Amino acid sequence: MAERRSVVVRAPAKINAVLRVIGRRDDGYHDLESLVLPVSLSDTVTIREDDHVSVAMFHVDGRPMLLPDPASNLAYIATRSWLGARANEGRAASVVVEKDIPMAAGLGGGSADAAAVLIGLNRLWSGGLSKAKLASVAEGIGSDVPAMLGGGAVVMRGRGETVEPVEAATTWWVLVSHPFPVRTVDAYGWWDDEGATANVALDDALDAVRRGDPHELSKWLWNDLQGPVARRHAQIQVVVERLLDAGALGAVMSGSGPTVAGLAADEQEAERIAGRIPGAIAVSAPPPPDEPPAVTPRPG
Ligand code: C5P
Numbered sequence: 670m671a672e673r674r675s676v677v678v679r680a681p682a683k684i685n686a687v688l689r690v691i692g693r694r695d696d697g698y699h700d701l702e703s704l705v706l707p708v709s710l711s712d713t714v715t716i717r718e719d720d721h722v723s724v725a726m727f728h729v730d731g732r733p734m735l736l737p738d739p740a741s742n743l744a745y746i747a748t749r750s751w752l753g754a755r756a757n758e759g760r761a762a763s764v765v766v767e768k769d770i771p772m773a774a775g776l777g778g779g780s781a782d783a784a785a786v787l788i789g790l791n792r793l794w795s796g797g798l799s800k801a802k803l804a805s806v807a808e809g810i811g812s813d814v815p816a817m818l819g820g821g822a823v824v825m826r827g828r829g830e831t832v833e834p835v836e837a838a839t840t841w842w843v844l845v846s847h848p849f850p851v852r853t854v855d856a857y858g859w860w861d862d863e864g865a866t867a868n869v870a871l872d873d874a875l876d877a878v879r880r881g882d883p884h885e886l887s888k889w890l891w892n893d894l895q896g897p898v899a900r901r902h903a904q905i906q907v908v909v910e911r912l913l914d915a916g917a918l919g920a921v922m923s924g925s926g927p928t929v930a931g932l933a934a935d936e937q938e939a940e941r942i943a944g945r946i947p948g949a950i951a952v953s954a955p956p957p958p959d960e961p962p963a964v965t966p967r968p969g
Contacts, residue, residue, distance in 0.1 A: 675717035676792045678962045680766075680785035681707040682776040683817060684842065684923040684930045684954065686886065687874045689867055690860055690893040698812065698828040699857055704874050705777075705816045705823050706837060709956035710844065712770050712782055714744065716789035719763040722748050726766040734768060743811055747783035750806045751790045754798055762790060773850030775924030780813035787818065792962050804832075813924075822878065822955060824871060837955055838881025841939035843917060843931040845908045845949045851898055856925035859897035867891050887919030887932050895922040902927055908946075915942045 683705050691700040724745040726734040739745055744764050752760055764786055770778030787807060791797035798806065807814040812829030822837035869891050877886035899905040905922055908929045912920040916938060917931030931949075933939035939951035 672966050673718045674793060674964050674966065675715055676789045676962045676964045678714045678716070678785040678789040678792075679956075679959050680712040680714050680770075680778075680781035681817075681820070681956050682710045682770040682778055682781055683707050683813070684776065684844070684928075685892060686878065686890055686921065686930075687869065687871055688892040688894060688924065689869065689871075690857075690864060691866055693857075693861055694828070699860070700827060701825060701829065702871060703825045704835070704871060704878065705825050706840075706878070706954035707817070707820060707822065707956060708776075708842060708844070708952040708954045710770055710776070710950065710952050711956065712778060712785070713767040714782055714785035714789060715765045716748075716786060716793055717763050717765075718793060719761050722752065722761050722763070724748065724764045724766065726768050729767060729769050743779035743783040743814070744786050746810050747786035747806075747814075748790070750810055751787055751798065754802060754806055755794075758794075760794065762793070771846040771928065773852060774846050774928045775851065775922065775926045776844070776846075776928050777813045777817060777924065780811050781817050783807070783810045783814050784817035787814075789962060792964055804830075820955075824875070835875055836879045838879065839953050839955065840878065840881055840883050840886060841933045841936050842952050842954055843912060843915075843933055843939050843942045843946070843949050844923075844952055845912065845929050845931070845946055847902070847904055847908070847927040849902065849904075849927065851902070851926045853925040856894045856898050859901065860894055862897070863900075864893055864897050867893055883918055883932050883934055890919040890921035890932060892922050892924075894925055898922060898926040905929060911946055912942065915945045917942055
């Protein structure tokens with residue numbers, strides 16, 4: 670039997686340098702405006718042609734992860750969604766995720782895996798879904814997935830379905846995650862109870878990101894979900910202050926939290942700050958360029 674073909678796709682985490690919640694919509698979602706930056710912390714997703722659809726996840730050290738509800742796993746949903754859009758072709762694929770991105774951390778790890786699956790399946794079976802179809806499948810999987818399909822910095826609007834690529838020079842960040850998850854639905858619920866929309870324009874942040882000017886960018890870091898989440902989780906403000914004390918130019922909670930991203934002046938500063946805070950890691954945004962995923966074995 671011919672060797673089964675597979676493709677390995679890197680799935681970078683994201684941070685939200687700016688996140689404004691514009692308001693709650695009739696469908697229960699919230700309209701947003703967010704500057705989303707991919708970072709050099711990533712899962713590795715291997716997609717292999719197979720007889721059945723399956724998803725397995727592993728810690729970076731190789732230990733298998735428990736998937737309490739595989740059907741709600743975003744990589745699994747992405748596989749099913751892609752195959753569903755090509756339903757008449759009788760294909761199936763198995764997906765293995767090596768998980769380095771903390772889960773329910775505001776870093777878009779599940780969405781990154783889902784986007785990687787969509788990209789990988791499109792590579793595996795060339796002539797896959799069109800760009801427009803891929804974007805609409807992504808939107809059906811989760812609000813953050815469309816923003817993560819392109820691999821670059823974007824401004825995200827609507828509930829996440831409107832994505833505009835933006836130019837971004839490299840900036841350096843320190844990520845501090847927490848040992849507790851925050852469910853996205855809860856963060857938005859708390860915003861409904863007591864949140865507000867900041868009166869900040871994205872233009873200044875966009876200009877600073879385009880120029881790679883961390884000093885300027887640090888003035889515009891903002892997240893409307895941070896107040897409501899930090900009032901329930903006092904650790905968040907403590908970590909913001911630790912980052913600033915250690916020399917970060919600014920610090921902001923990413924997404925629905927609880928991860929806090931501190932902005933550093935440069936790579937050396939990021940490493941130095943990360944070395945002062947237990948569990949912190951230094952990352953670049955965006956990650957260094959990657960080889961496009963290659964299918965192995967190559968068609969003969
Ligand atoms: O789209 P996703 O499944 O990732 O969203 C999870 C939950 O987060 C939604 O059910 C909704 O409660 C909330 N959410 C929201 N507005 C967004 C994105 C997510 O209210 N733009």
